[in-house]
Each structure stands twice: as structure tokens, then as C-alpha cells.
Amino acid sequence: xxxxxxxxxxxxxxxxxxxxxxxxxxxxxxxxxxxxxxxxxxxxxxxxxxxxxxxxxxxxxxxxxxxxxxxxxxxxxxxxxxxxxxxxxxxxxxxxxxxxxxxxxxxxxxxxxxxxxxxxxxxxxxxxxxxxxxxxxxxxxxxxxxxxxxxxxxxxxxxxxxxxxxxxxxxxxxxxxxxxxxxxxxxxxxxxxxx
Amino acid sequence: xxxxxxxxxxxxxxxxxxxxxxxxxxxxxxxxxxxxxxxxxxxxxxxxxxxxxxxxxxxxxxxxxxxxxxxxxxxxxxxxxxxxxxxxxxxxxxxxxxxxxxxxxxxxxxxxxxxxxxxxxxxxxxxxxxxxxxxxxxxxxxxxxxxxxxxxxxxxxxxxxxxxxxxxxxxxxxxxxxxxxxxxxxxxxxxxxxxxxxxxxxxxxxxxxxxxxxxxxxxxxxxxxxxxxxxxxxxxxxxxxxxxxxxxxxx
Numbered sequence: 001x002x003x004x005x006x007x008x009x010x011x012x013x014x015x016x017x018x019x020x021x022x023x024x025x026x027x028x029x030x031x032x033x034x035x036x037x038x039x040x041x042x043x044x045x046x047x048x049x050x051x052x053x054x055x056x057x058x059x060x061x062x063x064x065x066x067x068x069x070x071x072x073x074x075x076x077x078x079x080x081x082x083x084x085x086x087x088x089x090x091x092x093x094x095x096x097x098x099x100x101x102x103x104x105x106x107x108x109x110x111x112x113x114x115x116x117x118x119x120x121x122x123x124x125x126x127x128x129x130x131x132x133x134x135x136x137x138x139x140x141x142x143x144x145x146x147x148x149x150x151x152x153x154x155x156x157x158x159x160x161x162x163x164x165x166x167x168x169x170x171x172x173x174x175x176x177x178x179x180x181x182x183x184x185x186x187x188x189x190x191x192x193x194x195x
Numbered sequence: 196x197x198x199x200x201x202x203x204x205x206x207x208x209x210x211x212x213x214x215x216x217x218x219x220x221x222x223x224x225x226x227x228x229x230x231x232x233x234x235x236x237x238x239x240x241x242x243x244x245x246x247x248x249x250x251x252x253x254x255x256x257x258x259x260x261x262x263x264x265x266x267x268x269x270x271x272x273x274x275x276x277x278x279x280x281x282x283x284x285x286x287x288x289x290x291x292x293x294x295x296x297x298x299x300x301x302x303x304x305x306x307x308x309x310x311x312x313x314x315x316x317x318x319x320x321x322x323x324x325x326x327x328x329x330x331x332x333x334x335x336x337x338x339x340x341x342x343x344x345x346x347x348x349x350x351x352x353x354x355x356x357x358x359x360x361x362x363x364x365x366x367x368x369x370x371x372x373x374x375x376x377x378x379x380x381x382x383x384x385x386x387x388x389x390x391x392x393x394x395x396x397x398x399x400x401x402x403x404x405x406x407x408x409x410x411x412x413x414x415x416x417x418x419x420x421x422x423x424x425x426x427x428x429x430x431x432x433x434x435x436x437x438x439x440x441x442x443x444x445x446x
Contacts, residue, residue, distance in 0.1 A: 048316035
């Protein structure tokens with residue numbers, strides 16, 4: 001199985017590579033369109049700020065490549081947010097894969113949300129073997145509201161989308177690579193299930 | 196609901212843990228990676244590595260350690276100790292650290308916080324503040340709490356937030372090492388005045404202290420070293436106790 005982690009210069013992607021290795025698979029890091037298109041599974045990470053991450057994607061031409069992919073794609077954290085239509089962060093146009101817009105937490109709670117919170121209303125084979133109300137690790141200031149493509153929700157002052165799916169495209173707001181055993185199971189499901 | 200975090204802190208020198216660690220099931224008590232794996236399995240929510248190496252090889256030794264931890268550990272970890280530049284942070288994040296913490300270098304040159312937040316995002320920038328209450332006023336201290344400044348804790352914390360820090364790790368030098376509880380009054384002020392999460396440090400001695408730091412100190416996370424290293428408190432027992440007291444934790 002060929003696993004490619006899209007490497008466009010955004011943040012810490014070693015942890016995802018290491019997590020995949022702990023599961024017994026090897027992933028390669030690449031920003032090459034042909035290599036990404038040839039993968040069986042694509043992971044689209046992202047840490048940092050939406051505007052600058054989008055600029056990096058555009059400069060490599062990957063903003064055109066990713067929405068056209070046919071194999072399962074998993075956006076993680078900012079990666080998932082960039083796959084939406086628009087983000088309030090830096091008033092950034094996204095890739096438009098998911099029919100959702102990213103907004104900032106406006107409640108009285110601490111921002112960024114940092115730590116472990118629960119996921120529920122799980123609606124995908126991505127969560128095979130995962131209990132309702134399982135804990136995952138999250139770090140973010142912006143969120144995707146619940147929508148028709150939501151496949152998992154979390155509550156932080158507001159109920160919002162912590163996982164989303166449109167056809168072969170998946171996105172998770174949490175960090176499966178840092179979410180202990182549950183996160184590893186979700187990552188394994190993405191790599192091994194016929195999604 | 197977001198849970199309160201329990202964070203063991205490991206002091207590191209030349210790639211090894213320094214404080215005496217009393218784990219009978221450790222093959223090598225000085226190996227931070229093995230200890231980190233045990234903590235991850237025992238229910239720690241995050242880990243902090245505080246590097247006190249003062250040699251020229253510091254940067255490389257620390258980067259190697261971060262990489263070895265990232266390979267093995269499936270919970271988030273923060274690295275701090277002597278970090279003073281964008282380049283320092285870049286190396287640590289590239290090797291797999293989730294967050295870095297800066298302390299004295301940010302006091303000496305506050306723009307560092309803006310630079311780090313702009314380049315890497317606020318979410319991975321923790322600012323550690325050591326402070327001591329002197330004649331009623333909380334003053335920021337440098338170099339592991341040894342050197343006093345005339346900077347007010349609360350003003351500095353506010354500035355740190357405005358400059359883009361993602362969270363604050365506050366250590367009370369009055370409480371650190373006393374095992375008499377956290378500085379809950381100061382913590383509660385910080386937590387109500389700031390929008391970013393506050394990690395409490397210094398003073399943990401028993402399980403009640405953790406209940407107090409969350410209920411009275413309004414902290415978002417609590418950090419401790421010796422009570423965990425010497426197994427005076429098991430993280431699982433602590434979390435069960437916190438849950439009994441109505442505090443949301445990951446169990």
C-alpha cells in the first residue's frame with residue numbers, strides 16, 4: 001500500500017509519519033502531484049495559519065490537485081479546514097471540497113481549545129470499533145459548524161463538526177496521531193478499510 | 196466538554212532524565228523515552244520535557260531526544276528550556292514536538308512570541324512564566340526562577356497573550372517544591388483575565404491539591420513532577436478522584 005502525506009511546508013508532519021509507522025506502515029512525504037495521484041491513501045495535514053498554508057498550497061499547484069483526487073483523502077486539523085469553502089482565519093478561500101465554512105469560536109470559553117474532548121454521533125466506517133463519547137486530542141481556534149456532511153460532532157460551547165466526509169474525502173479536526181489508542185485505531189481504519 | 200489535563204514534567208539533561216525517578220518497572224530510569232511511554236499508557240494527557248542541558252551539543256541532543264519521543268509516544272508533548280529563536284523552534288517541531296515553551300528569552304525579547312506565533316501558529320507556542328510573590332506583588336523571575344525582575348506577573352501574562360501565545364504555563368516559585376498546594380489565588384486571577392488556557396505548576400503534594408487547582412484556581416491543566424515520578428500519586432487514581440469531585444477528565 002502506498003501512503004502519501006502531502007508535504008507543502010505546513011507544520012509538524014513527522015508525528016503523522018511516526019504514527020503510521022507505529023501501525024506497521026510506511027508513509028512517504030511528497031509535494032509531487034504525480035506521486036500524490038498514484039497513492040492508495042493520501043493524508044493532508046496542516047498546522048498553523050489558514051492564509052499562509054493556502055498560499056503554500058497554491059505556490060506548489062496542489063490546490064488544483066487535491067480536490068481532483070479519487071482515492072481516500074484524510075485532512076487533519078487545518079488540513080480539514082482548508083478543504084472547506086472558506087475560512088474566517090485570514091478571510092481565506094479554501095479548496096471547496098466540503099460544503100462548509102470555517103468560523104472562529106465566539107463563546108466565552110478559552111480559545112484555542114487545547115486538550116481532550118469527546119466525539120459523538122459517529123457516522124462512518126472511519127470510526128469502526130470506536131465508542132460514542134470517545135476522547136480525542138484537539139488544538140484549534142476555528143471550527144466547522146455542523147452540516148449535512150458531518151460524521152462526528154464535539155461540544156465546546158457550541159456543537160460542531162469534528163469529522164466530515166464528502167465521497168472519498170474525509171476530514172478530522174482532532175489529531176489522530178496524538179489521540180492515544182483511539183486515534184491510532186481511527187488512523188488504522190482510514191488506512192485499511194475499504195472506505 | 197473539554198477535560199482538565201494532567202501533565203507530568205520530565206527534567207532532561209544531556210538527553211537523560213535528571214530528577215530521581217522511582218519507577219521499579221523501568222529498565223532504565225534515566226531514559227526519557229521509556230518513561231514517556233509509561234506515562235502515556237498510565238493516562239497522562241500530555242507531557243512536558245524541560246531541558247536544562249547547558250553544553251554546546253544541546254541543540255542536537257535535544258532534537259535527537261524529541262525525535263525518539265515522537266516515534267514512540269501517541270500523546271502530545273511540549274519541549275522547553277533555553278529556546279531563544281525561530282530556528283530553535285523550527286528544529287524541535289520538525290523533529291516531532293507538538294508545542295514548545297519559551298520563558299526567559301521571551302522576557303528579554305518579547306517580539307520573539309510574535310515571531311513564533313506568526314511562523315508556527317499560536318497553538319504550538321506556550322509561554323512559561325516563573326513568578327514569586329514579593330511583598331504582596333507577583334513578580335516575574337528569570338533563569339529557572341532565580342533572578343527577579345520588576346515585571347508584574349499579570350501584566351506580563353496579558354502581554355504574552357496579546358503577542359500570540361497559545362497558552363501559559365505559570366509556575367509559582369513560592370509554591371514550587373513545597374508540596375503544599377498550587378498558587379490558586381493567582382491562578383484564578385490569570386484564568387479570569389485571560390482567554391488562553393492556563394497550565395498550573397508548582398506545589399502539587401496530594402490529590403486534593405489537584406481538585407483545588409481546578410475548582411479554586413480555575414486552571415485548565417495541572418503540571419507536576421515528583422509526585423508522579425515517585426509514585427506518590429498514580430494518574431489513574433488521581434483522575435478517578437477528580438471525576439468523583441465533579442471535574443471532567445479523560446479516563
